[in-house]
Amino acid sequence: MTGRAIGRRQILAGAGVAALAAPNLARAQATPIRIGEINSYTAQPAFLQPYRNAWILAQEQVNAAGGINGRPIETIFRDDAGKPEDAVRLAGELVNAERVSLLAGGFLSNIGLALADFANQNRRLFVASEPLTDALVWSRGNRYTFRLRASTYMQSAMLVEEAAKLPAKRWATVAPNYEYGQSAVRWFKELLTRAKPGVEFVAEQFPALGRIDAGATVQALAAANPEAIFNVTFGADLTNFVRQGSTRGLFERRRVVSLLTGEPEYLDPLGDEAPEGWIVTGYPWEQIDTPSHTPFREAYRKRWNDYPRLGSVVGYDTVMAIAALLKKTPSTETEAMVDAMAGLQFNSVFGPIEFRAIDHQSTMGAFVGRTVLKNGKGAMADWRYADGKDYLPSDDVVRTLRPQA
Structure with a gap:
């Protein structure tokens, strides 16, 4: 990243107001529309640094084009440090002290x-940018929450097509x-069993997030002698898992289907140790x-002066979705x-998308x-682009998953 990017020190010290309005708009008297954005910037920087960079880019573009009926949008960023209790506390501050019009991020x-x-x-x-759990829009969905990113169900369904x-x-x-991990495994098992009766799941490993004992995990998986592995680890856990699995021969003559691994945030740190032949999103x-x-x-x-990551797409499109809402x-x-x-x-970076009325999933x-x-x-x-609308359950099924639908 260049010196123009927001670094860790700036995130910690400057997690306050980022007006970012174009100069001519800043001089105008129009009242900004304030967005409260909460995210795990210091806990998950690989994804969220590019996310925030793209958020800034999108906000600059919206404001340079005249904002929302002449009103600039303004974002107040907060860092939850990966702690739910901090996120809720910060949400209260943004709503009650900062008087934001809406909340976003996660x-x-x-x-x-x-x-x-x-x-x-x-x-x-x-407006939830990234949290992938299906409970967000189904079992614990509510009137006030909408999600942008393709969920664990959707991405698992995409991968099951290939795994079958x-x-x-x-x-x-x-x-x-x-x-996230529990939801992904649940749906992959259910959808693969439905698509290919006769498959058997012979082992499950659920290491703590960010604290994987990769050697022990690989050893346990190898002991079960599977023919294929469904992997949901990401970040440093993925790096450690790949390295230990390669060293111990876990991936030899075994197919791997892996959620998120094709995202540059997680693939790039592996360098020439990146696995080959994995089926990924x-x-x-x-x-x-x-x-x-x-x-x-x-x-x-x-x-x-850098290339985008998947986090960049999510950050950019969150702002553009909010701008489309405010114009509507x-x-x-x-x-x-x-x-x-x-x-x-x-119109998102990946093409036209819609927030479904029945479950608030994009x-x-x-x-x-x-x-x-x-x-x-x-x-x-x-690779191919899997359109999210083709991997969502019908309205009748959603009504069984989301009681208030």
């Missing part, structure tokens, strides 16, 4: 659920032991040349904004492909 699923509960209890709109083609019948799973940023993605990629590179309704009153979010459509998709080594680092090959 990375870890347990924090996303805590913020969703806060939004519901306090009747405040919460493999000859493997004996499967093992490894996932971080919290809401991810983001082949340098290979996507579409009318919606190319301008974003080039604007991001120009602004930050002239009011920043919560109930009016919530009504406008239901069924909201906008139809953003994901890229599915396989990992390869290219120029000494991991990349995605043979």
Whole structure:
């Protein structure tokens, strides 16, 4: 990252107001529309540094184009340090002291659920950027919470399409032991069993998030002698798992299906140790040349002298979704904004998407492909874009999953 990027010190010391309005708008007397953004910046910097950079880029673009009917948008950032209790406390401060019009953000699923509960209890709109747990929009979904990113159910369904083609019948799973990991494993097992009757799950490993004992985990998986592995680890846990698994031969003659591993946030740190042939969801940023993605990629590179990560897409599109919402309704009153979010459509970095009215889940998709080594680092090959609307359950099924639907 260059000196223009926001560094760790700036995140810790400057997690306050980031007005970022264009100079001509800052001089105007129009009252800014304030967004309260809460995220685990110091706990998950690999994803959230690019996320925040792209958030800033999107906000600058919206304000340079005149803002929302002449009103600039302004973001007040807060760092929850990966703690749900801190996220809820900060949400209260943003709503009561900073007088924000809505809340946004969230990375870890347990924090996303805590913020969703806060939004519901306090009747405040919460646009969840990243938390992947399905409970956010289904079993614990509420009127005030909407989610942008493709969920664990959606991405698991995308991967099951490919996993069902493999000859493997004996499967093992490894996932971080919290809401996201548990949800991903649950859906992968259920959907694969439905798609390919006769598969058997012979081992499960649920290491603590950020504290994986990779050697012991690999040893336990190998002892079960699976033919294939479903991996849900990410970040440093993924790096340790890959290194130990490669050293101990876990991946030899075994297929691996892996959630998120194709995202550059997690693939790049592996360098030439990146595994080959894994079936993954991810983001082949340098290979996507579409009318919606190319301008974003080039604007991001120009602004930050760096390439985008998947976090960049999520941060950018969260701002653009909020801007589309504010242009749709002239009011920043919560109930009016919530009504406008239901069924909201906008053109994302990946193309047109919609926030479904029935469950508040967006139809953003994901890229599915396989990992390869290219120029000494991991990349995605043979990828395709899986449109999120094709991997969501029907309205009738959602009504059984979300009681208030």
